[in-house]
Amino acid sequence: MDTVQWIILIAIVALAALGSTVGLLAGRGRKQPPLPPGAADTTTLERRPSATDEGDAETSGAVDVLEPTAPVETTPATPVAEPEVTEPEILVPDLERPEAPRGRLVRLRARLARSNALGRGLLELLSRDKLDADTWDEIEETLLMADLGVDPTTELVDRLRERVTVLGVRDVDQVRGLLREELKALVDPGEGLDRSLAVDHAPGRPAVVMVVGVNGTGKTTTVGKLARVLVAEDKDVVLGAADTFRAAAADQLATWGDRVGVPTIRSDRDGADPASVAFDAVKAGIETEADVVLIDTAGRLQNKVGLMDELGKVKRVVEKHGPVDEVLLVLDATTGQNGMQQAKVFSEVVNITGIVLTKLDGTAKGGIVVAVQRTLGVPVKLIGLGEGPDDLAPFDPDAFVDALLA
Template sequence: MKEYLLVALALLVALILGGLSLVVPRLRRRPEPPLPETEVDTRAEEDLAGPPVEAAESDLRTGVLVEPPPVVEAPPLPTIEVPEPTAGRLVRLRSRLSRSQNVFGKGLLGLLSRDRLDEDTWEEIEDSLITADVGIDSTREIVDRLRERTRVLGTRSVDELRTLLAAELVNALDPTLDRSLKTAPKEGVPAVLLVVGVNGAGKTTTCGKIARVLIADGRTVLLGAADTFRAAAADQLETWGGRVGAETVRGPEAADPASVAFDAVKRGIDTAVDTVLVDTAGRLQNKVGLMDELGKVKRVVEKHGPIDETLLVLDATTGQNGLEQARVFTEVVNVTGVVLTKLDGTAKGGIVIAVQRKLGIPVKLVGLGEGPDDLAPFDPAQFVDALLGTEPLARDA
């Protein structure tokens, strides 16, 4: 019996000792506290990625990588052109009249400087003036006065004959006419200029050039695109205005022209500009329709105040035919001045005389080229001097 107890006790002790041998080593090995996650991550990133990269502020705040927005460069401001002064512009552009100079300077002075001024010579002089579109009535008056003065004064030298011819041509242009443009505001209302003329005469381009003339002379200008039947006309006018910093008021295509003109003048009052320049339509298919349209524009605009100038644009290359078209406009609106364009492209510089003679309206501006500043205030004496030129002429044998 004792033997069984001893064996059982020995087995129990062996089991206890075996269990202790398994537990004690585990109790001795305490696990180390884990490193902070950020520390482990940082070390790993440093080992793999090299030197640290500075994070954006938004990254530190949210933990989300946000790319910085792309840098967008502001568009460059448009360059505002400064038109050259109009004073003396006609003198600077005199070379553009070379074709007309051949008729007046070389042609007429060559005839007048002949040793004998007989009937045949005077007829040739008349033909030259008529060919230059001076007009029959004006030509006869000029030739009759020249014949009388050369006979009475006994003038024979080229310089003296040139002086006499220049005086007669200037007289035919009537230098007493008022050629100034009324562009000054009155009582808080800007001066209003209507620009009329047939399409194809360069009306909208000329309107833009007139704006440059006014700005060159110190006026602030607003443009009204009342030629609403041609979308290109409004775009073109806006381009011209943008070059010199002038605002353009326009409406949708085929809008009421009178409404656009009214809005342009109202905007001019609100912005306190000196002058509002209104480009109008130039259709001539129906005279009654044209009269109604321009008449309405005039009536609506005059709700703000009277129209100061109505400028008629004529193409000098159309000659006498252009005068018939011009007469339609003079019957519709009170035209106060003529803008004669494309004088550089014709030998018929005498059209200036014919325009004033037939229409009874002064030429106030002349176009002598395609450049933006090739529109000049008209001065009769300077114009005639440019027509006659300064080249010495040899007398015929």
């Protein structure tokens, strides 16, 4: 072999050795690929010698058998306590429990007796030793000043004069008995006047009560107090704020309702159509199966034709749901005979079914009870004897006359 051939052979051997070294270095720097999910990690396994390990591995075909190591004991995790769920606190408003209507007038009799001079004046005159013509004139004047009215006054004086003369009565107790009988006959003539409120739930709809009157008589307050009377009788009530002209009238009515848990149907703007509000109130009463819907209306003067026509419209719109069961006219007792013309006009427009007399405790004009009943032919059903929330009472003729003569 010549020199050239030797050089070529040495070069081939050198290149082969260099390639082996490079491959070894490359293999040491290569990273292991990540294991697929669920594959066993061989780094945690131990090698168990096989039966063929005694000989040369390259000639005997020895096989490495890998077995998993014993599982590592772990401390169980401490369970995490679930947070306690606290029930939300429900705030229930403190509702007032109105006084029962029965017995209210009894409680208020003393107040009426102190404020009304009619009975005291008559008893003083009738118990005089001498009942001459001048005394009877004074008796007649006292009755007229009490707003009894001309015709009722004439009737009462004529009957009393005849009975006192015939019986020769002078004793105060006997005079009081005669006067009581005659006043009772005037206050409660027995002509079929039904003083009960028509507030019984009709089939499929609530009873509907409209409250009307002139400005300043206390209609909204009366509606609120009447709601208390009905709640005390365990009736479900809905209020309708159809007085959309007076500022804060709806707020005032809602305040009355909130105190006893009664909802108020109102418009979200001032000057809304009162007939629409009244219609919605009755609709809400039907949907909630309420017993009574009380509708407060705006005060209006009896000589304002447009306003009176609007009141008639409210009633007609409400009657699309069904008849209006009660129309109560609120009169200020201190106005006396001045309220009679008002009463006549309202009665013509909306067919008044009952009278509410307010402020009876602040006047000596108890005779207005007789006058208004004679003028309208409808009964006084409720009287107001104070500013307290439960100072509205069903009218009882016997208790009223007794209070006048107390």
